[in-house]
Amino acid sequence: xxxxxxxxxxRYDPSVIDAKWQQRWEKDALHKVSDxxxxxxxxxxxxxxxxxxDLHIGHWYAMAPADCHARFKRMQGYNVLHPIGxxxxxxPAENAAISRGIHPHEWTMSNIENMRRxxxxxxxxxxxxxxxxxxxxxxxxxNQWLFLxxxxxxxxxxxxAPVVWCPSCQTVLANEQVVNGACERCDTQITRxxxxxxxxxITDYCEQLLDFSGLLEWPDRILTMQRNWIGRSEGxxxxxxxxxxxxxxxxxxxxxTRIDTIxxxxxxxxxxxxxxxxxxxxxxxxxxxxxxxxxARQASEVDRLAADKDKTGVFLGSYAVNRVNGExxxxxxxxxxxxxxxxxxxxxxPAHDSRDFDFAxxxxxxxxxxxxxxxxxxxxxxxxxxxxxxxxxxxxxDGMTNAEGIQALASDIEAQGWGHRTTSYRIxxxxxxxxxxxxxxxxxxxxxxxxxxxxxxxxxxVLLPPDADFTPSGESPLAANSNFVNVDCxxxxxxxxxxxxxxxxxxxxxxxxxxxxxxxxADAPFDPTAVxxxxxVDQYTGGAEHAVMHLLYSRFFIKALKDTGVxxxxxxxxxxxxxxxxxxxxxxxxxxxxxxxVNPDDVVGDLGADAVRCFLMFIxxxxxxxxxxxxxxxxxxxxxxxxxxxxxxxxxxxxxxxSDDEKCKETVKxxxxxxxxxxxxxxxxxxxxxxxxxxxxxxxxxxIWSESSINSQIWQDCVKTFLLMLAPxxxxxxxxxxxxxxxxxxxxxxxFPEWDDELASENTVTLVVQxxxxxxxxxxxxxxxxxxxxxxxxxxxxxxxAYTEGNTVNKAIxxxxxxxxxxxx
RNA sequence: GCCGAAGUGGCGGAAUGGUAGACGCGCUGGUCUCAAAAACCAGUAGGGGCAACCCUGUGUCGGUUCGAGUCCGACCUUCGGUACCA
Numbered sequence: 001x002x003x004x005x006x007x008x009x010x011r012y013d014p015s016v017i018d019a020k021w022q023q024r025w026e027k028d029a030l031h032k033v034s035d036x037x038x039x040x041x042x043x044x045x046x047x048x049x050x051x052x053x054d055l056h057i058g059h060w061y062a063m064a065p066a067d068c069h070a071r072f073k074r075m076q077g078y079n080v081l082h083p084i085g086x087x088x089x090x091x092p093a094e095n096a097a098i099s100r101g102i103h104p105h106e107w108t109m110s111n112i113e114n115m116r117r118x119x120x121x122x123x124x125x126x127x128x129x130x131x132x133x134x135x136x137x138x139x140x141x142x143n144q145w146l147f148l149x150x151x152x153x154x155x156x157x158x159x160x161a162p163v164v165w166c167p168s169c170q171t172v173l174a175n176e177q178v179v180n181g182a183c184e185r186c187d188t189q190i191t192r193x194x195x196x197x198x199x200x201x202i203t204d205y206c207e208q209l210l211d212f213s214g215l216l217e218w219p220d221r222i223l224t225m226q227r228n229w230i231g232r233s234e235g236x237x238x239x240x241x242x243x244x245x246x247x248x249x250x251x252x253x254x255x256x257t258r259i260d261t262i263x264x265x266x267x268x269x270x271x272x273x274x275x276x277x278x279x280x281x282x283x284x285x286x287x288x289x290x291x292x293x294x295x296a297r298q299a300s301e302v303d304r305l306a307a308d309k310d311k312t313g314v315f316l317g318s319y320a321v322n323r324v325n326g327e328x329x330x331x332x333x334x335x336x337x338x339x340x341x342x343x344x345x346x347x348x349x350p351a352h353d354s355r356d357f358d359f360a361x362x363x364x365x366x367x368x369x370x371x372x373x374x375x376x377x378x379x380x381x382x383x384x385x386x387x388x389x390x391x392x393x394x395x396x397x398d399g400m401t402n403a404e405g406i407q408a409l410a411s412d413i414e415a416q417g418w419g420h421r422t423t424s425y426r427i428x429x430x431x432x433x434x435x436x437x438x439x440x441x442x443x444x445x446x447x448x449x450x451x452x453x454x455x456x457x458x459x460x461x462v463l464l465p466p467d468a469d470f471t472p473s474g475e476s477p478l479a480a481n482s483n484f485v486n487v488d489c490x491x492x493x494x495x496x497x498x499x500x501x502x503x504x505x506x507x508x509x510x511x512x513x514x515x516x517x518x519x520x521x522a523d524a525p526f527d528p529t530a531v532x533x534x535x536x537v538d539q540y541t542g543g544a545e546h547a548v549m550h551l552l553y554s555r556f557f558i559k560a561l562k563d564t565g566v567x568x569x570x571x572x573x574x575x576x577x578x579x580x581x582x583x584x585x586x587x588x589x590x591x592x593x594x595x596x597x598v599n600p601d602d603v604v605g606d607l608g609a610d611a612v613r614c615f616l617m618f619i620x621x622x623x624x625x626x627x628x629x630x631x632x633x634x635x636x637x638x639x640x641x642x643x644x645x646x647x648x649x650x651x652x653x654x655x656x657x658x659s660d661d662e663k664c665k666e667t668v669k670x671x672x673x674x675x676x677x678x679x680x681x682x683x684x685x686x687x688x689x690x691x692x693x694x695x696x697x698x699x700x701x702x703x704i705w706s707e708s709s710i711n712s713q714i715w716q717d718c719v720k721t722f723l724l725m726l727a728p729x730x731x732x733x734x735x736x737x738x739x740x741x742x743x744x745x746x747x748x749x750x751x752f753p754e755w756d757d758e759l760a761s762e763n764t765v766t767l768v769v770q771x772x773x774x775x776x777x778x779x780x781x782x783x784x785x786x787x788x789x790x791x792x793x794x795x796x797x798x799x800x801x802a803y804t805e806g807n808t809v810n811k812a813i814x815x816x817x818x819x820x821x822x823x824x825x
Numbered sequence: 826g827c828c829g830a831a832g833u834g835g836c837g838g839a840a841u842g843g844u845a846g847a848c849g850c851g852c853u854g855g856u857c858u859c860a861a862a863a864a865c866c867a868g869u870a871g872g873g874g875c876a877a878c879c880c881u882g883u884g885u886c887g888g889u890u891c892g893a894g895u896c897c898g899a900c901c902u903u904c905g906g907u908a909c910c911a
């Protein structure tokens with residue numbers, strides 16, 4: 001206690017109270033969630049944590065306010081499901097196995113054990129009977145089952161593809177897991193590899209995923225990020241004639257969103273991986289081209305990105321014909337064209353695309369303006385002109401706006417058979433194979449005779465063998481385990497071998513909300529009735545870092561499962577709220593190396609779970625995060641202490657002390673205003689202002705007590721109602737005080753207090769009097785004062801007269817209940 | 826570069842276009858104490874004035890309005906997202 005700055009002398013022992021009620025609630029199964037009630041359901045879910053071993057204060061920040069909101073919903077009369085589980089597969093477990101020789105299963109389960117204890121200490125309404133742990137066969141069996149459903153639906157496929165490889169994790173990554181050309185987990189620069197991998201066809205769902213109409217309340221920025229990630233663009237796929245080259249194709253197809261610039265094409269660029277590069281290279285350029293292509297292929301993503309400023313490329317020596325004007329244009333290969341987007345070929349329009357402009361400058365290619373800005377003087381541009389303008393140098397299209405040109409050219413090109421309108425997407429299919437041990441085995445068998453054979457449903461789960469060599473080799477550790485690999489083909493019974501890759505852990509989290517509804521379901525991933533009754537999740541909360549991974553995958557997953565008939569709805573999460581990030585006292589991101597990490601166990605030990613809960617909710621709006629403060633939490637602890645003292649008092653001593661009618665009325669009014677404020681703010685996740693309102697009310701009660709100016713009846717009402725409002729926020733102390741006041745057990749089974757607008761209303765208001773918008777006076781008037789009277793009162797104010805004397809009063813503006821503004825000149 | 830969010834006291838932050846700074850922290854003074862801590866009371870945006878009061882003030886510069894922290898335009902800064910996507 002003396003070694004840190006948290007020092008408040010509490011009049012109660014939070015550790016005793018926390019333990020007392022946590023045990024009681026658990027013994028009485030107070031938080032057991034029933035599937036069968038008359039109440040309307042409310043499914044409020046927090047993203048489940050990775051069992052890293054220790055509950056970080058960041059976990060508390062994610063979970064304590066979420067629990068408060070779920071409790072609030074419970075008090076509103078809902079049957080609330082607010083479950084918890086563990087995202088228990090993943091690399092850290094395997095890395096612990098490598099560095100410390102502990103089996104991933106053992107490591108994970110002992111971490112879970114510790115985190116359960118820590119999670120219990122926050123006093124949340126988790127129903128532990130519904131806990132989901134996805135590294136257990138009871139869970140991952142259904143990953144496999146669902147994978148087979150997707151496979152049968154044609155949504156899971158195996159393909160050779162250039163994939164992103166993390167040399168440190170020794171596994172492939174999904175595109176979504178690449179951050180600035182580095183692995184999102186270990187920050188190692190990624191490379192590319194050509195590998196056979198399993199993919200899920202998320203690209204079949206682009207349009208559905210762009211349809212956000214089934215979502216009730218999601219932050220706009222998450223929708224924007226998803227929209228950008230999917231990256232839909234409409235354009236035209238147009239062909240260029242290469243008949244004269246006598247290659248195996250007669251044309252090169254390029255995708256463009258700017259078909260209006262087709263007359264400005266002065267070159268074509270193929271991605272180095274484009275199949276025609278080699279064929280279109282003339283003999284005396286072969287050396288240079290193959291050197292360039294090989295270099296581009298081997299270059300890591302980062303190197304290619306680093307080449308950002310300076311364009312590179314090589315002329316193949318061949319020419320294509322632009323069909324719209326018959327012009328002969330040179331064909332290049334350059335690494336700024338990506339093989340994975342569009343057709344892997346780009347028409348170079350230097351006048352109207354900045355990348356093409358850079359390329360043309362570097363290689364001395366002509367720049368031909370075809371979209372003229374309104375004040376164009378005919379000179380060659382010094383930068384690409386991207387904006388709108390009028391078509392020029394474009395034959396019959398001259399004079400059109402480029403918007404008209406796009407439509408006209410697209411139609412004419414379609415009519416000529418030179419191309420067609422089409423839509424491109426940036427998003428690629430979801431790569432789910434991982435060359436690691438601690439994940440769900442992909443339930444597939446390779447048979448020399450039958451090819452790829454799914455593991456029969458009745459043979460599930462394909463169990464992870466307990467014995468494996470975890471040392472990363474670039475191949476799944478399972479591949480070295482002959483007992484696992486060797487299997488008879490389910491079809492023809494001849495010797496075959498198993499798929500040895502495991503699934504991306506985002507597969508687990510794509511459907512865990514379904515499992516929570518019926519976590520013990522043994523012969524199906526979930527009970528359809530339970531899913532029907534509970535889904536969709538009404539409120540989901542968690543960090544924004546999952547915007548284009550977990551949240552997009554899960555939306556896709558549910559839509560795909562709907563198409564397989566497994567579920568009947570198409571959005572998993574109706575409302576989403578992203579909490580912010582809790583920072584260290586130094587306002588920096590918490591990290592061990594900075595030494596600014598707060599251990600929740602310590603603070604809970606000092607001041608109790610309620611103080612930590614309240615502080616985290618009080619520091620500011622939940623979505624903004626904010627810095628931890630050891631001194632700041634003292635303020636909250638002191639407040640809870642004052643609340644304790646206040647609510648422990650014997651209200652009956654107030655009788656016979658001569659209560660004041662005005663004070664009684666004022667107190668009742670404030671009580672009802674506080675209920676209203678608290679209710680409205682908690683509903684909107686504005687915990688900070690809800691707590692501020694409760695503080696104002698408790699301050700008022702303190703003052704009232706010292707004046708002995710209200711009667712015991714009103715005092716008791718105030719205390720009782722106050723405790724009910726405090727209950728979702730500080731569940732332990734409110735329960736203890738509830739009991740001490742003789743209200744029985746449990747406070748948490750009571751409805752949230754209701755307010756009476758009549759009682760909350762003011763009968764006088766302070767009217768602000770302004771002169772030319774500056775506040776000059778304040779007058780107390782009845783709320784129902786009429787405009788004329790208000791204006792007269794304002795004009796009669798001596799303070800106002802000082803400003804109106806000798807000036808002309810032009811007009812007065814009256815805002816009922818607010819102000820009178822007198823305009824003088 | 827592009828997209829998005831945010832800039833308010835010493836600090837965290839409040840404020841349907843209508844009293845800027847609620848609530849809390851910190852600080853200052855006081856009560857209690859031998860003393861300290863805790864607790865309680867009072868004060869606390871800056872500047873001026875004995876005072877009543879006055880002036881200035883929500884990143885910068887403009888605009889709309891009787892009135893702007895809030896709306897509009899330009900810019901600066903910070904933080905997220907994204908990164909040659911044709």
